[in-house]
Amino acid sequence: MAKGQIVAGCLAPHPPHLVYADNPPQNEAYSEGGWETLRWGYQRLARKLKNIDYDAIVIFTPHWQTYIGTHFLGxxxxxxxxxxxxxxNLFRYNYDLQVDVELSEAMRDAASQEGIITKMMTNPDFRVDYGTITSCHLLNPEWDKPIVTISSNRNTHYYSPEVMIEQATALGRACAKAIEESGKRVVLVASHSLSHRHFVEEAPLPEDMSKEHIYNHSQYVWDMKIVEMMRDGKSREVIDIMPEFTEQTIAETEGGGLIWMLGAMGFPDFPAEIYGYQSVIGTGNVIACWDPNDDTREYVL
Amino acid sequence: MSETNEPEILFGIYCPPHPQPLLSPEASEGYSKLRAAYDECRKRIEESEADIILVYSTTWPSIIGHQIQALEKAIWTHVDDDFHYLGSMPYEFHMDTEFAHSMKENCEKRGLEARTVEYEGFPIDTGSVVALQLLNPDNRIPSCILSSNMYSNRSETIVLGKAVRDTLAQQNKKAVVVVVSSLSNRMFTEHIDPKEDRIHSQKDDDWNRKILEFFDDGRLEDLSQLSRDIHGQIRVQKVVAYKPAWWLAATMGQHNNYDGEVLAYEALHGSGGAVITLTPSTGSVGDKEFDEDDVEFYRGDRNVLDKGTLE
Structure with missing residues (x-):
C-alpha cells in the first residue's frame, strides 16, 4: 500500500453568512448575495480541490467544543x-454527509497512543456543528467526499495559548501519522476566522455590504501581519506569534485548528496560497491553502 | 401585578447545566442528590401559582444582542457536545410567545439590542434542556429562555434583568426565574468514574461554599456585587464575566431579602453544581452598602478606544 499523504491544508473560515449569501438549496434562508470577496475566493479554491485526487476531508472545528479531550465523529x-x-436567521441548512469512520478511528487511536485524551462520538442523534457544514459546503459543494470532524478541546481557556499550541501540534502529528499509515490522500481543513470580534448589532439586511467592515483597525493590522507571514512561508513564526495574536484580536485561532493543521503538515516553509480576505460582521477572515506539491502550488492573490 | 406595582417573582432557582442529573442520576450519589433537588424544585413549581418559568442560560451564548426563544413549540432531540455518550435528550417545550415578544420590546426600550428566535430545529442549549426537562417536564407552565450575550458585562446584564421586570409587570404574570449556571466551572479534562467525581480543586470548593453561604443567607445583591471576584477566582475565562448573579439579582429586585435554601451541592465532572432556591422575604441580613451606580438604561460602549487617538 502506498503511503497516505496530506495533499492540501486549507484555512477555511465558516461565517454562516457565506452559505446564506450563496443561496444553496440546502439552506432555508434567502439572500441577495454579499461577501463576494470571500465567496469567489472559496469558489476558486473549490475548483482547485476538484483537480486534486483525494479520498477524504478532515476538518477541525471550533464549534464542536469539548472540554474532556478531543472527540471524533464515529x-x-x-x-x-x-x-x-x-x-x-441566516443559516438553517439541511445536511446529509458521509464520514470516513475508518480514518476517524485511526486518527483517534494514533492520538490516544500519543497520550491525548480522546473519544469517538457515536450518538446517531448528534448534530454536526455549523462550522463543519459551512467550511465543507464552501470547499466541496457537491459533498462527494467523506469527512472526519475533530472537535476543539478548549485548552486555550482551560490552560493557556501555549498549552494549546503543544496539544494541537501533538494532535496534528498523530493525525498525520494515521493518514500516512492509512494510505489515503487527505485534505486538511482548519475551520476558523482570524480576528474574531463581532459587532453585536446586525444590519436590517445582513448582506448590505455598505455596512460591512472590520471591527477596528488594530484587528486589521494584526490580520495582515499573519497573512503576510503565511505568504512568506513562515508558518512556524505564525504559530510562535499566535498567543499574542489570539489575545490581541480575540482570534478564533484560540480553538487550535490552524496549529493542528500546520503541525500535521510539519510547519511548511513554502508560501500559502491566499484566496481572499474580508470581514464578516466585524471579524477578519482569510481563505488560504498550503499546497505541498511544488508543481501545482500557485500564486493566487 | 402586586399591590406595589412590582412584578411578582415567586422564587428563583439557581441550577447547573450539566446533563448527568437528567441522563445518569444513578451514576453517583452526588448526581442523585442533584436530581432529587431538581425534583423538589419541580414540585414547588407545580404547587406555586406561576404563570411562566423564565430561564437565563449561561450555555446559550449570543452575539447579536440578547436572544429570546419565541417558538411556540420547540421540538428536537438534543445531544451534548461532551457528554453525547450519556444519551440523547428529546424535548418539547412550550414557550410563552407573548412574553418573548414583549420582552424584546422592553429590552429595546432600555437600549438593549434584542431579538426573538422562532425557528424549527433551533439548537436549544444543554443547560436549558436539562433545566426545563427536570423542572417542567409536562409543560404545565409556559416558559421562555434568554441567551447570555458573550460580550455583555455588568451594565448590560443588569438592564436585561430590569427589562424582565418590566415585562412581567406589564403582563401581570407571576414568575419562577431560573438561572442555569455552574458555580466553579472547571471540569476534569479526562474521563472519570462518576463515583469518584469531586470538585476540581480545594480552592474551587472553598469559593463555592462561601458563595453557598451567601445564597443560604439570601444575600443575592451581595453576590451580584461579588461577581467580578467570582469570575477571576473560579471561572474558566470563556466569557468576559460571571453574569448569572447580576441577572438574577436585577430580575429579583436588587436586595438581600430572600429566604435562601441550598438543596444540593455536588461535583459534576469537577465543576460545582448546586440547586438553590431564593424566595423573596422581609428583613435583611446584608451588612454592606455599595456605591457602584445602578443602571436603568444601556448606552453601549463608552468609546474609550476612540478618545485620545491620532487626529
Whole structure:
C-alpha cells in the first residue's frame, strides 16, 4: 500500500453568512448575495480541490467544543438540519454527509497512543456543528467526499495559548501519522476566522455590504501581519506569534485548528496560497491553502 | 401585578447545566442528590401559582444582542457536545410567545439590542434542556429562555434583568426565574468514574461554599456585587464575566431579602453544581452598602478606544 499523504491544508473560515449569501438549496434562508470577496475566493479554491485526487476531508472545528479531550465523529452518516445558534436567521441548512469512520478511528487511536485524551462520538442523534457544514459546503459543494470532524478541546481557556499550541501540534502529528499509515490522500481543513470580534448589532439586511467592515483597525493590522507571514512561508513564526495574536484580536485561532493543521503538515516553509480576505460582521477572515506539491502550488492573490 | 406595582417573582432557582442529573442520576450519589433537588424544585413549581418559568442560560451564548426563544413549540432531540455518550435528550417545550415578544420590546426600550428566535430545529442549549426537562417536564407552565450575550458585562446584564421586570409587570404574570449556571466551572479534562467525581480543586470548593453561604443567607445583591471576584477566582475565562448573579439579582429586585435554601451541592465532572432556591422575604441580613451606580438604561460602549487617538 502506498503511503497516505496530506495533499492540501486549507484555512477555511465558516461565517454562516457565506452559505446564506450563496443561496444553496440546502439552506432555508434567502439572500441577495454579499461577501463576494470571500465567496469567489472559496469558489476558486473549490475548483482547485476538484483537480486534486483525494479520498477524504478532515476538518477541525471550533464549534464542536469539548472540554474532556478531543472527540471524533464515529458514525458513517449524519443527516439532519443545522441551525446556527447565533445567526439562525441566516443559516438553517439541511445536511446529509458521509464520514470516513475508518480514518476517524485511526486518527483517534494514533492520538490516544500519543497520550491525548480522546473519544469517538457515536450518538446517531448528534448534530454536526455549523462550522463543519459551512467550511465543507464552501470547499466541496457537491459533498462527494467523506469527512472526519475533530472537535476543539478548549485548552486555550482551560490552560493557556501555549498549552494549546503543544496539544494541537501533538494532535496534528498523530493525525498525520494515521493518514500516512492509512494510505489515503487527505485534505486538511482548519475551520476558523482570524480576528474574531463581532459587532453585536446586525444590519436590517445582513448582506448590505455598505455596512460591512472590520471591527477596528488594530484587528486589521494584526490580520495582515499573519497573512503576510503565511505568504512568506513562515508558518512556524505564525504559530510562535499566535498567543499574542489570539489575545490581541480575540482570534478564533484560540480553538487550535490552524496549529493542528500546520503541525500535521510539519510547519511548511513554502508560501500559502491566499484566496481572499474580508470581514464578516466585524471579524477578519482569510481563505488560504498550503499546497505541498511544488508543481501545482500557485500564486493566487 | 402586586399591590406595589412590582412584578411578582415567586422564587428563583439557581441550577447547573450539566446533563448527568437528567441522563445518569444513578451514576453517583452526588448526581442523585442533584436530581432529587431538581425534583423538589419541580414540585414547588407545580404547587406555586406561576404563570411562566423564565430561564437565563449561561450555555446559550449570543452575539447579536440578547436572544429570546419565541417558538411556540420547540421540538428536537438534543445531544451534548461532551457528554453525547450519556444519551440523547428529546424535548418539547412550550414557550410563552407573548412574553418573548414583549420582552424584546422592553429590552429595546432600555437600549438593549434584542431579538426573538422562532425557528424549527433551533439548537436549544444543554443547560436549558436539562433545566426545563427536570423542572417542567409536562409543560404545565409556559416558559421562555434568554441567551447570555458573550460580550455583555455588568451594565448590560443588569438592564436585561430590569427589562424582565418590566415585562412581567406589564403582563401581570407571576414568575419562577431560573438561572442555569455552574458555580466553579472547571471540569476534569479526562474521563472519570462518576463515583469518584469531586470538585476540581480545594480552592474551587472553598469559593463555592462561601458563595453557598451567601445564597443560604439570601444575600443575592451581595453576590451580584461579588461577581467580578467570582469570575477571576473560579471561572474558566470563556466569557468576559460571571453574569448569572447580576441577572438574577436585577430580575429579583436588587436586595438581600430572600429566604435562601441550598438543596444540593455536588461535583459534576469537577465543576460545582448546586440547586438553590431564593424566595423573596422581609428583613435583611446584608451588612454592606455599595456605591457602584445602578443602571436603568444601556448606552453601549463608552468609546474609550476612540478618545485620545491620532487626529
Amino acid at each position: 458514525l458513517p452518516e449524519f443527516k439532519s438540519k443545522s441551525v446556527d445558534p447565533v445567526f439562525p
